[in-house]
Amino acid sequence: MPYTAGSWRRESLRERIARGESVNLDGYELAAPLFNSCAIRELLPNPPHAFPGRTLVMQISAPGTERTRADLAELASGYARGTLGNCTEDAFWKEIRPFYGRAENLQRETLAWLESGHD
Amino acid sequence: MTSFEPVSFLNSAGLRLHGTLHRPAVARSGAPAVILLSPGVKMRVGPGRLYVPLTRLFNDLGFCVLRFDFHGLGDSEGELAEKMLIEIYNHVEVGRYVDDTLCAVRWMRETHGFHEFMVGGLCGGATTAALAAGRDAEIRHLLCLGLAITLSSDAATPARYLTRGELDSRLQKYLRRLLDPKSWVRLLTFQSEYGVIWRSLKRLVIRDKPVANASDAVPTGTHMENANPLFPPAFFSFLQRGGRALLMFSEKDRLPSEYEEKFALPYAGRLANFRAQLDGKIIASANHVLSMPEWRQEMLSKVREWTVATVRD
Numbered sequence: 160m161p162y163t164a165g166s167w168r169r170e171s172l173r174e175r176i177a178r179g180e181s182v183n184l185d186g187y188e189l190a191a192p193l194f195n196s197c198a199i200r201e202l203l204p205n206p207p208h209a210f211p212g213r214t215l216v217m218q219i220s221a222p223g224t225e226r227t228r229a230d231l232a233e234l235a236s237g238y239a240r241g242t243l244g245n246c247t248e249d250a251f252w253k254e255i256r257p258f259y260g261r262a263e264n265l266q267r268e269t270l271a272w273l274e275s276g277h278d
Numbered sequence: 279m280t281s282f283e284p285v286s287f288l289n290s291a292g293l294r295l296h297g298t299l300h301r302p303a304v305a306r307s308g309a310p311a312v313i314l315l316s317p318g319v320k321m322r323v324g325p326g327r328l329y330v331p332l333t334r335l336f337n338d339l340g341f342c343v344l345r346f347d348f349h350g351l352g353d354s355e356g357e358l359a360e361k362m363l364i365e366i367y368n369h370v371e372v373g374r375y376v377d378d379t380l381c382a383v384r385w386m387r388e389t390h391g392f393h394e395f396m397v398g399g400l401c402g403g404a405t406t407a408a409l410a411a412g413r414d415a416e417i418r419h420l421l422c423l424g425l426a427i428t429l430s431s432d433a434a435t436p437a438r439y440l441t442r443g444e445l446d447s448r449l450q451k452y453l454r455r456l457l458d459p460k461s462w463v464r465l466l467t468f469q470s471e472y473g474v475i476w477r478s479l480k481r482l483v484i485r486d487k488p489v490a491n492a493s494d495a496v497p498t499g500t501h502m503e504n505a506n507p508l509f510p511p512a513f514f515s516f517l518q519r520g521g522r523a524l525l526m527f528s529e530k531d532r533l534p535s536e537y538e539e540k541f542a543l544p545y546a547g548r549l550a551n552f553r554a555q556l557d558g559k560i561i562a563s564a565n566h567v568l569s570m571p572e573w574r575q576e577m578l579s580k581v582r583e584w585t586v587a588t589v590r591d
Binding site: 254256 | 326327567
């Protein structure tokens with residue numbers, strides 16, 4: 160059964176992968192070797208501030224829902240040099256009615272953060 | 279051992295198109311080159327990497343495969359000016375990427391010496407392949423997965439252009455939702471597709487069936503209004519040259535009923551002359567992009583069987 164919103168919870172997908180099964184994410188088969196090689200099991204650094212480098216946590220907000228998310232603010236504050244950004248974009252990572260040639264706001268904000276980091 | 283290399287070539291507008299050329303370990307003598315065309319706004323890998331196993335299959339059979347990005351998409355040059363996805367779909371359906379495809383054919387001919395081609399893809403890729411096949415006599419084989427033969431204005435006025443099969447499917451869905459409070463909320467808060475509901479319910483009373491057209495006349499009528507007028511002439515031109523096509527559809531897709539009702543039945547008389555050149559299959563339970571491995575395997579098995587039977591030394 161392909162994953163669709165609500166059909167499987169994140170945890171149940173992880174359990175299936177842990178059991179040695181693969182899960183199908185909209186046509187992409189994901190199994191343990193790939194998952195374990197790239198998954199970050201815990202986003203919050205442990206111990207807090209353990210990572211000394213600059214870190215950008217970018218909140219991508221749908222138009223009209225730009226209020227800062229508390230969980231993302233907490234995540235950013237868990238890094239020694241963490242910054243929480245917030246940009247407005249439609250859900251460009253999937254096919255939506257508008258054509259998204261590129262996510263201009265996300266690109267601009269991310270580039271600005273990168274360029275501001277020259278010591 | 280198979281090999282692949284990044285390649286690029288120019289289209290007629292001077293835009294550089296980027297892709298990959300996949301060579302078999304042992305090339306089959308005289309085999310056509312395979313060119314896989316991207317659907318919609320997807321890249322050359324296809325949705326869910328669909329074109330990767332297809333490429334491996336063709337390499338395994340000794341065929342060389344080219345996959346590339348159309349202009350304005352993926353790694354290729356160009357910009358698309360459209361604001362809405364449906365506008366892009368419309369442009370694809372009326373042949374925006376036919377020129378890119380013919381340039382790919384010409385590049386393979388001039389650079390790698392091929393003189394016979396199999397062109398295909400999923401959905402809009404299949405449509406582009408069919409339109410290109412009407413214009414280049416060296417395209418002798420068409421591989422169409424989920425061929426779209428309508429124009430996307432369908433989405434703007436869904437009730438008007440739905441096929442009988444789609445309406446019957448919607449009707450069953452609406453009947454199942456009669457006891458679902460959420461459905462009633464949608465209905466009473468003006469969120470439902472009233473035109474679709476009305477036309478579906480009419481099917482309870484009026485059970486008309488499509489009628490085959492035995493003549494050569496171009497079929498007309500409301501149900502044909504969003505049929506792509508460019509597809510039949512291109513497809514018949516290809517068939518008259520002796521071209522062979524494999525048409526595969528997914529059962530849970532609207533496309534097989536559209537093909538049946540808006541092309542196969544209206545043009546049944548003309549199609550009868552080319553029956554030996556056509557093969558087809560509907561993959562049970564499959565969705566549009568063949569998400570599940572078993573659906574893909576079924577597709578690959580059929581492609582292998584058809585290719586081996588059709589492309590002879």
